[in-house]
Amino acid sequence: MSKLAKMVPAAMILGCAGAMGADWQTLPLHAPAPADNPTTPAKVELGKMLFFDPRLSSTGTVSCFSCHNVMEGGDDHRPTSIGVHGQLGGRNAPTVWNAAFQSVQFWDGRAASLEAQAKGPIVNPIEMGMPKLDLAVDRIKRIPGYQPFFERAFGQGGQVTADTIAMSIAAYERTLITPNSPYDRFVQGDKQALDARQQRGMQAFADVGCASCHAGANFSGPPMPAGSGFFMKFPTYLDNPYVAQYHLLDDGGRAVQTGKAQDQNVWRVPTLRNLTYTAPYFHNGLVKSLPEAVKVMAATQLNKKLSDAQAADIAAFLNGLDGQFPEQAMPRLPPTPGDLLE
């Protein structure tokens, strides 16, 4: 039995549970970390510096921050991102906020951890454009001011390697959590936290079946063993105008990576938190408004045609998932000494 085939019925069972009253969970204040990369303040500090450092890109102009703007929604407000040399990417930048709660990373879930993910864009020719990870490592090594930070994070003699760079960035990303949304406060007992319309939308979200896939604390699926993602075929139902209008079949999704027919148009279920900040929507960023995105999902995934009022109610509920963004101090990046410039 294929992974997908196993999962679809599971989601349907969850969907039935949702219709009777979903299992509403609040966002944890801390993200789990793998045993071999515990989150420490020293790693987080170093990871924040590296997250903001454009020297990890071939041109020295593109950092993780460039497409994952943590001063905003953790993405870039574009349909698809722009990397080095003005090159246009093929998919919408997923938010880095609460990414720590996704069991796999990237739209197609091809990275099993934040650590694995962090290395990807650096060597993607249309993102940060480094020909090899070693060249990025070499760049960071040539910045003497980084060395004490690697030692604090990884012990005396702490080496600058692709792994320690990725582990630091992942540690920082595990702190990018937006708790205490109106939804979270509502679930915790503050019945004023969501207004009447949002509460209607919350019930509709469960009744219509959205909660069957967008389950759990991060609304990105039920808990899964680390590295095994919660995937869905999108679009599942094709008899609606949205499939053509928004080019939903153009990108093969997970199949592009795996080459397997069963993965055609299969995607990781993304979080629904902070959607106010992350328009435009979907893997191709072609849907601008949230009520429209809700309608598209209902039609393509649940074969339901929502009224404007229903879609607006659900969108209002989803806006109640906007969390509190932690205050952050800007990192100070150490300079590359002139005589060590390439």
Add this chain to the structure above:
Amino acid sequence: MSKLAKMVPAAMILGCAGAMGADWQTLPLHAPAPADNPTTPAKVELGKMLFFDPRLSSTGTVSCFSCHNVMEGGDDHRPTSIGVHGQLGGRNAPTVWNAAFQSVQFWDGRAASLEAQAKGPIVNPIEMGMPKLDLAVDRIKRIPGYQPFFERAFGQGGQVTADTIAMSIAAYERTLITPNSPYDRFVQGDKQALDARQQRGMQAFADVGCASCHAGANFSGPPMPAGSGFFMKFPTYLDNPYVAQYHLLDDGGRAVQTGKAQDQNVWRVPTLRNLTYTAPYFHNGLVKSLPEAVKVMAATQLNKKLSDAQAADIAAFLNGLDGQFPEQAMPRLPPTPGDLLE
């Protein structure tokens, strides 16, 4: 008598004074502001948001911060910067740190104020690439979350205009000051703040004549009335290998802007603070190391050939001008609602 002709002798007189002991000044803790744009916390807060907001560029990917990295030396560590669509600029990004103490802005001094400067890159086709300033204003207007910040900064009904955007950014930039460098502490009486080599370099800096142009608290020239810059011809002396090696005559400097023969290869005298962070050097960013830059300047501006030891001493002194960078909180940028996206 041309402006340049008036200024060269003045600089020479200063040069003689420098040889006997330059007028060493420390960096003020506050920058002067024009009467019609007093620096207020509300303007600074808004200006910081706008400084970091890539939506001021046509692609939504380039902000002031992109080339003026205030997490580092206020520039971008590149010979010349890269703007929208991967386009390469023609000149090295000047640091934004202490720019408030420069009497004119840009390498060629074509902007008389930080306010005037701030509007330039937004509509420069190879920088932020907006076809018109009005389009940038429209972008910001379409972000409802900005409105309260404009009202706090400019009063009830505070309008989003090109002027209020520029005034806010300028107000933020006036807070980008790096005081308390070892040099400043030395001048204030802490005789341990510069080591013996740096003190030797300081004397050489005066004796050789560097202080004749790089005078004042910001090492960018004597105080001038706002809007009238302190300019110098560079290179002045052509009988040295550097002119050809570093293509010093290729860019006409101020003449490109004014079209006047007397402005050929004339440039604003830039600050020497925080050079540790701002390699590579000069308007074309072709000189990587600071001792080499010192030699180039001595040869082209003072017709002096420095020994390696002298250049290293002066470079050590200049590294003593690295100041304290203030801690800054990251701004939170309000989202563009999806249905208001272009």
